[in-house]
Amino acid sequence: MYEDGLPPLREVISNFGLNAKKSLGQNFLTDLNLTGKIARSANGLGGCDLTESIIYEVGPGPGALTRALLMNGAHRVVAVEMDPRCIEAQKEIQAAYPGRLDVFQGDALKMDEQTLIGDTGGRPVKIIANLPYNVGTALLVKWLTLKDWKPWYSSLTLMFQKEVGQRIIAAPRTKAYGRLSVLGQYRAEAKIMFDVPARAFIPPPKVTSCIVAITPKEEQPETPKQDILEKVVYAAFNQRRKMLRTSLKALGQDPLPFLKAAEITETCRAEELTIEDFSRLAKAYQ
Numbered sequence: 056m057y058e059d060g061l062p063p064l065r066e067v068i069s070n071f072g073l074n075a076k077k078s079l080g081q082n083f084l085t086d087l088n089l090t091g092k093i094a095r096s097a098n099g100l101g102g103c104d105l106t107e108s109i110i111y112e113v114g115p116g117p118g119a120l121t122r123a124l125l126m127n128g129a130h131r132v133v134a135v136e137m138d139p140r141c142i143e144a145q146k147e148i149q150a151a152y153p154g155r156l157d158v159f160q161g162d163a164l165k166m167d168e169q170t171l172i173g174d175t176g177g178r179p180v181k182i183i184a185n186l187p188y189n190v191g192t193a194l195l196v197k198w199l200t201l202k203d204w205k206p207w208y209s210s211l212t213l214m215f216q217k218e219v220g221q222r223i224i225a226a227p228r229t230k231a232y233g234r235l236s237v238l239g240q241y242r243a244e245a246k247i248m249f250d251v252p253a254r255a256f257i258p259p260p261k262v263t264s265c266i267v268a269i270t271p272k273e274e275q276p277e278t279p280k281q282d283i284l285e286k287v288v289y290a291a292f293n294q295r296r297k298m299l300r301t302s303l304k305a306l307g308q309d310p311l312p313f314l315k316a317a318e319i320t321e322t323c324r325a326e327e328l329t330i331e332d333f334s335r336l337a338k339a340y341q
């Protein structure tokens with residue numbers, strides 16, 4: 056038994072027959088010290104702590120992170136899980152923390168999070184999750200490309216494969232710099248908090264993982280519309296080896312006038328542009 060009166064995670068996994076399914080990106084954490092560290096790393100992000108926040112968790116699985124969030128004082132946790140076996144396992148946690156954990160079954164990609172969370176009573180919402188690797192990037196893009204900014208959440212604390220984390224925080228003129236870097240950095244600040252070794256998971260994945268913290272920034276008046284920026288960034292990186300005067304033709308018009316208006320050399324390639332360059336370019340295209 057742990058201090059929350061619940062069995063060790065390995066026991067939960069065995070009791071509920073949670074043999075990991077690859078199709079659901081299942082790599083489970085079992086060490087509550089580690090998940091406690093993940094939970095506490097969200098304190099202070101976006102100007103608020105766990106204890107005052109509602110946490111939205113995707114894929115609670117057997118519950119290592121869910122339990123750490125509750126043990127570290129999260130006001131309420133709202134979780135979405137696809138696997139019915141894990142929903143059963145979550146019932147023990149719900150019983151240990153009456154009224155503080157709501158679990159919904161479904162696909163997080165299709166969820167309207169604000170409807171699920173319901174009345175926040177004015178509390179901030181943090182997203183904290185050990186994401187299934189097969190939909191992790193799609194979920195991140197969903198949360199970063201919201202039309203309304205600042206968004207409904209105050210911070211993201213997410214587990215990714217290290218290579219994905221490095222793409223999110225990458226700087227221009229590096230191999231990792233791409234669409235995810237621009238989306239992660241033009242209206243938000245992103246940083247890698249710490250690495251998590253493969254051996255921390257059951258079953259261990261092939262690669263090291265990391266915890267990425269993302270905090271939304273205030274939207275500046277000069278920020279281009281999100282959907283326009285996304286279109287420009289997609290076109291530029293879709294043919295990242297080509298010069299912008301060629302790759303941006305995919306936008307359906309001659310790119311030279313708006314490259315010139317944004318004061319960007321037409322022979323540059325996407326990876327040479329800073330976030331500010333992309334902002335100016337999208338503004339000029341807009």
Ligand code: SAM
Pocket residue numbers: 079080081082083084085113114115116117118119120121135136137138141161162163164184185186187188190
């Ligand atoms: N949070 C648990 C932990 O840290 O041990 C489990 C993490 S595991 C990497 C990902 C979890 O997401 C699994 O429990 C899996 O069933 C669930 N999952 C996979 N795809 C999902 C989806 N589209 N929507 C919601 N949950 C999903």
